Amino acid sequence: MLSIVFFAQTREIIGQGEFSLPFKPEFSSLEAIRSHLASTNDKWDLALTREKLIIAVNQEMSPWDTEIKDGDEVAFFPPVTGG
Amino acid sequence: MLSIVFFAQTREIIGQGEFSLPFKPEFSSLEAIRSHLASTNDKWDLALTREKLIIAVNQEMSPWDTEIKDGDEVAFFPPVTGG
Amino acid sequence: MIKVQTEDFDIGALYQQIIASENNPLGYGAVITFVGKVRDFNQEQTVSALSLEHYPGMTEKVLNEISQQAMQRWPIAQPIIIHRVGDLQPGDQIVYIGVASAHRKAAFEACEFLIDYLKTKAPFWKKEKADDGYHWVDARESDQEAASKWATND
């Protein structure tokens, strides 16, 4: 099982903050997870546009080529604006 | 009359913090004032070695070629070490 | 010390904590603090309220990491980093960074490094209430540039 989480605009457009996604071998690629989620509907597609989307794998900002394994927490969010 | 003041090491070696010096035309040169004071005795000569001596004329750090006039306050002190 | 909290923080009390730092309190000659506050404007719009969201868990992890990085790069005491989340008003304090060192140059650099990295790496997001309603704050190019000047090759 993967834990999928969203924050800020991404969370608002998606309409929920987190859910579980049963792991499949093809989900070892972040792009496969993203396009699977984006195919849900137009809003999700918009929320998960790659441009400016940041990914954190297990709470660490990670590049798109990071390999995902069962049990990982994958977060999608816009550039951070704290401070 | 000139007001002559000293601070820190310079004041300690000189043995006093300030005194008045009757103005003379030759004292329009800072070097003339310095060498006049330095000629007082060996201690004053040591205290007023030009190297590393800072001068403030009327409470403003000033170069050696500053012109002095009657009534000025002339201070001699070592490099500052506050903060 | 790292804290993410909704409560306000007290500058005087935090200062006492920094200078009481256990490893070398009398050796620290320089203490620099940065406080970030909610401004009443942003990008020429009037801001009447601010809401701060974060990624619990990851936030603390990132703040700890940049704190460790700062201690490796400069001879400083353990920094204090506090960041508020939740609803804030103009004038409210958002973030506090306190750094102590033997000499001021290290303290200035480490403090600036910490806020530059916090702004680009810690998962906080601001939503502002302006004249035309709520909207999420855009990340600034200038913050990325500020952070990139600290990049190392290792």
Add this chain to the structure above:
Amino acid sequence: MIKVQTEDFDIGALYQQIIASENNPLGYGAVITFVGKVRDFNQEQTVSALSLEHYPGMTEKVLNEISQQAMQRWPIAQPIIIHRVGDLQPGDQIVYIGVASAHRKAAFEACEFLIDYLKTKAPFWKKEKADDGYHWVDARESDQEAASKWATND
């Protein structure tokens, strides 16, 4: 605000003064403070006491001048500069500089400028009590270098 005083100062109270600054309190998003403290060592000698002498009148004049210069160079509120004189102990606070600005870069730069200029231009002198008795502190080359980086051609 410029003050030269023998009394200690309160960091929390000074912070309130900066952020209450009249001209634009809600526009200042960044507050940087520098505190200089008496260290228990200098040039590898243990320091047990410190005495600070200054040039009354000139000191305030110089601090006002560098404060004005900082306000001309950066968009900051009136800085607060406090410097103590007289007898101090290791751990005591010597100097406080507080700067507020809309953005942090200006506040960091102005604060560093002020302490760099204070250290090389304001007439204060430190005398330390070390193991071998009292001696005047030597000016540091590194302070001159720090100040020279702010030099302008005008």
